[in-house]
Amino acid sequence: MSTHRPAQQGTPLHGVLEPVVTAAGFVLDELDVHTVGRRHTVRLVVDSDSGVGLDEIARVSRAASAELELHEDLIPGSYTLEVTSPGVDRPLTLPRHWRRNRLRQVLVRLADGSTLTGRVGDAAEDAVTLLVEGKLRELRLADVAHAAVQVEFRKPPAAELSALGAAPADEDPDDDPDDAAEFDTTEDEDHS
Numbered sequence: 001m002s003t004h005r006p007a008q009q010g011t012p013l014h015g016v017l018e019p020v021v022t023a024a025g026f027v028l029d030e031l032d033v034h035t036v037g038r039r040h041t042v043r044l045v046v047d048s049d050s051g052v053g054l055d056e057i058a059r060v061s062r063a064a065s066a067e068l069e070l071h072e073d074l075i076p077g078s079y080t081l082e083v084t085s086p087g088v089d090r091p092l093t094l095p096r097h098w099r100r101n102r103l104r105q106v107l108v109r110l111a112d113g114s115t116l117t118g119r120v121g122d123a124a125e126d127a128v129t130l131l132v133e134g135k136l137r138e139l140r141l142a143d144v145a146h147a148a149v150q151v152e153f154r155k156p157p158a159a160e161l162s163a164l165g166a167a168p169a170d171e172d173p174d175d176d177p178d179d180a181a182e183f184d185t186t187e188d189e190d191h192s
Contacts (some may be wrong), residue, residue, distance in 0.1 A: 013042070013074050020067045021046050024060045027096065029086055033075075040079035042068070045086055049099045052085040092147040098123035101149050103156065103166055106130070108139070109146040119156065121164040131163050 014031055021028040021044065030045035046052055046060055061083040068074070068081065092098050092106065101120050108130070109115050118130030118137065127140050 012071075016067055016071050016074060017044060017064055020063045021060060024056070024063060026052060026056070026060065038077040040075050040077065041082060042075065042079055043082040043084070045084055047086050047096065047100070049096050051100055057083050057085065088149050088151065090148075092144075092149070095123050095125050095128075095141065098128045098141075098147075103161060103164060105150045105152055105156070106147050107150050108144055111143050111145045113145075117150065119160050119164060129164070131160055134160075134163070136163065 013033070014028070017031060018028045024046075026046040026048050028044065029047040030043070032041075032043045032045075034041040034043065044060070044064060046057070061081060064083060065081055068079075086097075090097070092101060098120055102123070103120060105117065105119050107115065107117050116130070116132050118132035121129035121131060121136065123129070126142070127138050130137050130139055
């Protein structure tokens with residue numbers, strides 16, 4: 001029988017792993033435990049405003065593994081530890097999600113049911129600037145029902161990037177070397 005349960009804040013496992021992730025300079029975005037029989041998979045999704053690279057994933061994986069070895073009573077039996085970063089398909093729900101996706105195109109469904117497509121500019125704790133149809137628009141995050149990055153296969157138009165104040169080095173949000181890790185950054189460790 002297979003079970004899947006997200007480990008909630010306040011659980012002993014979360015209490016052990018969150019400080020490890022935080023000490024590495026990241027945020028524990030998600031912690032899930034998947035069980036098949038006596039075998040467990042512990043999956044950590046870590047994030048930051050600037051993304052997470054493969055070397056950083058490996059570093060967090062080693063530190064989390066060492067900490068779990070000290071607390072072997074939290075996971076009975078053998079387990080596999082997976083450490084990864086969020087994928088591009090993750091909904092934008094927190095201010096750091098918007099900051100991480102600066103200059104990317106997003107599809108937004110507002111609380112009133114309307115939708116808009118825009119390019120992400122600066123994001124604060126309660127609002128984000130979007131370039132929508134050539135005009136800058138400040139959008140309160142509280143007004144967003146759902147938002148997701150739209151995958152683009154071409155470079156963003158220079159005029160749009162300029163309108164958002166992008167420096168030449170910022171011009172292609174899809175050329176960030178750390179983002180290559182965004183699609184498959186799982187670091188697995190098997191603990192039998």
